[in-house]
Amino acid sequence: MIEAVGLTKTYGSKTAVYNLSFQVRPGMVTGFLGPNGSGKSTTMRMILGLDTPTAGRVTVGGQPFRQLPNAPRRVGALLDAKAVHGGRSARHHLLCLAQLSGIPARRVDEVLGVVGLQEVAGRRSKGFSLGMGQRLGIAAALLGDPEVLLFDEPVNGLDPEGIHWVRHLMRKLASEGRTVFVSSHLMSEMALTADHLIVIGRGQLLADMSVKDFIAGNSTGFAMVRTPDVAADREKLTKALTDAGAQVQQEQDGALRVTGLELPRISDLAHEAAVRLWELSPHQASLEEAYMRLTNGAVDYRSTADPRQGLQQPAGAPAPGGWGMPQQAPWPQPVPQQQPYGYGYGQPQQHPQQPPVQAYAPPVNPYTQPAAPAAPAAPSAPQPTEPVEDAR
Structure with a gap:
């Protein structure tokens, strides 16, 4: 021990x-x-x-x-x-x-x-x-x-x-x-x-x-109640349960989370209100929920929302370049979805609403590319020649 x-x-x-x-x-x-x-x-x-x-x-x-x-x-x-x-x-x-x-x-x-x-x-x-x-x-x-x-x-x-x-x-x-x-x-x-x-x-x-x-000791059990998807029945049952002292919370999927009443009492109230039930089941909190509730005040490291202010480029704004050079995307753009069995006897066809796919050309770095050959000089215009005297 x-x-x-x-x-x-x-x-x-x-x-x-x-x-x-x-x-x-x-x-x-x-x-x-x-x-x-x-x-x-x-x-x-x-x-x-x-x-x-x-x-x-x-x-x-x-x-x-x-x-x-x-x-x-x-x-x-x-x-x-x-x-x-x-x-x-x-x-x-x-x-x-x-x-x-x-x-x-x-x-x-x-x-x-x-x-x-x-x-x-x-x-x-x-x-x-x-x-x-x-x-x-x-x-x-x-x-x-x-x-x-x-x-x-x-x-x-x-x-x-x-x-x-x-x-x-x-x-x-x-x-x-x-x-x-x-x-x-x-x-x-x-x-x-x-x-x-x-x-x-x-x-x-x-x-x-x-x-x-x-x-x-660190959680509260509840009953999950489901009724036919009729708002009037749900409201009628909610009022009956609330009047009997229960706490009712509606879930996103339409179910009702009921605390404060036992399952037989919930069933009796639904019967008296003439509301048909599709589900009436007990739920006990998990160990994780009980642990989170107990230790909520003893957590030293908490996350905050990430505002991301000033970190995202506005739409259409050019990405920041390096050494004053504009940057191009270092990878090809996504290829539009193709139809594997189109109207070309099994040949893949491009989606008719998409522009044709351009061949990918890697970005050009002017500092690493060899210098372009100098263009040949344009021929100069013929210069007029003065007549030469005949020494004779």
Whole structure:
């Protein structure tokens, strides 16, 4: 089990984590959520003894990580998949870690098979893709068969099959009684993987509860109601629901989002108003919606609209040239759509409304083209000759 009590970490004038207390229990997958810059990575580094808390304490199995006997065989972690010597092969990288921790060499081939890298075990890791690097990092975390596992963004760079594999791996490890602590930004994946959630914002604890309770406590369920596409029926039903105390919001497709009333009551009101229903279904907010609602005030980095003022050329304006020269388009203009089977016995014909396609001529740079030969001088007009006296 991982336990943090009053955990605080400051860097100069910046407080990354403040008075953070939580427990990560064995036998379940605990998700660790929070916006960028909320202190998740700093917290994981303090758990692993890589950073020293400014105040408070954090223990693994009742002891600080640095005091654990043979810690690599007790705790496995993936914090940075790129922390690998690029010149080593996947097998040599794991062999080095195994020798440092007193782990038998046969375990290296076992974990390579678990993560699916047995076919590329002899390749240098610098040629690995992001997903292959993630698999190698997971293999390193599993090397000592630890009872506590920490993963920071384990599905980053993985394809759908890899994400599915990681999900089932996490749940399998938890079912064996291990403590699994996973940080991720993929809400949909956390909803399928995690049993419990710890959510922080700006270094402080925001939530510590099960996934089900987190969604129920930070979202509002609603009923989706559809009627025949008759405005009068929709207005009649809206009035009946509003008079009964419901909040009704019309969606863009004409459906009604109803909150504040149970489904049987909505059905009774529609029957009393003589309005036929095409749909009456309950909807529960997703983990992403609940997370966004809870952490809305703890987000440090927000996007603004791009005004693009002064960046776009007005219509018909020439593009700015280089060195005072007008610029031409460096690529040919789009070819008009052609008819593959026209009136010319299968010959492609140009669209009759389009102008004929001009052959593309690359732009001419006067500084790189050879000088044109000088034009021949025009013949001069014959000059009149004076008569020569006869010396005789």
